Amino acid sequence: MGSPGGVARSVLIIEDDDRIRRVVSITLRREGLEVTEAGSGEEGLARLAERPYDIVLLDLVLPGRSGLEVCREIRRVSTTPVIMVTARADSSDVIAGLEAGADDYVTKPFVAEELSARIRALARRTGGSGPRPRIVVGDLEIAPADGVVTRGGEVVPLTRTEFTLLLELATERGRVFSREELLERVWGYDYFGDSRLVDVHVRRLRKKVEADPAAPTVVTTVRGMGYRLPE
Secondary structure, three states: OOOHHHOOOEEEEEOOOHHHHHHHHHHHHHOOOEEEEEOOHHHHHHHHHHOOOOEEEEEOOOOOOOHHHHHHHHHHHOOOOEEEEEOOOOOHHHHHHHHHOOOEEEEOOOOHHHHHHHHHHHHHHOOOOOOOOOEEEOOEEEEOOOOEEEEOOEEEOOOHHHHHHHHHHHHOOOOOEOHHHHHHHHHOOOOOOOOHHHHHHHHHHHHHHOOOOOOOOOOEEEOOOEEEOOO
16 A cells, blocks of 8 residues: 555665665655655565555666566555666567556656656555445456456456556547657556557556457547547
8 A cells, every 4th residue: 555645655776786876765755755665576575574665666677586577576565656767778678678668768868856746646646546436348347446356257467557557448448549658647647658558557557457468349449549448
């Protein structure tokens, strides 16, 4: 569980570079966040086993267990939002990290203020949906207030980002959402972001909600325009 009201209070930084970890920690503490540091993937997973955090900041290049392995392990047991840190935005690392379950990414070197803004945006959109009615899409039932999706009565294990994406599409069924609009609605970006975030999360979502992800009928693509849910 995260902090109430969609406000991040606790951040776990998993980063092996002492200098980077120290600078980021100081910056986030100045923003009023409670910060815990871990210098390896094993240490980070141990900290997560001890208590929950609102956000995990995870470097992809770590000694021992890689950041990808750590991200997959986090996703196996938790929906805690993960922001991965990578050296190159145009590398396959970004896609691999998102496929492993990361919610967002930043590239080195990054501006501390940008990182703080990403954390705030991520916390706002995972802070609960309020008293909105349940939505039924085929055999899927979406409970916005509970953050739960069921299919045929069975809970579908979505991450918070996957849930938010599905909910945004479901609130206006039949309407085509562009990737840029989904970036703004789901990730909270008020600038031109990376459409790979949308595409990878749609792929991840389809694997969980579609009978046949290769022939989707729930989250469909409108070529050249974006994504939609059928009316």
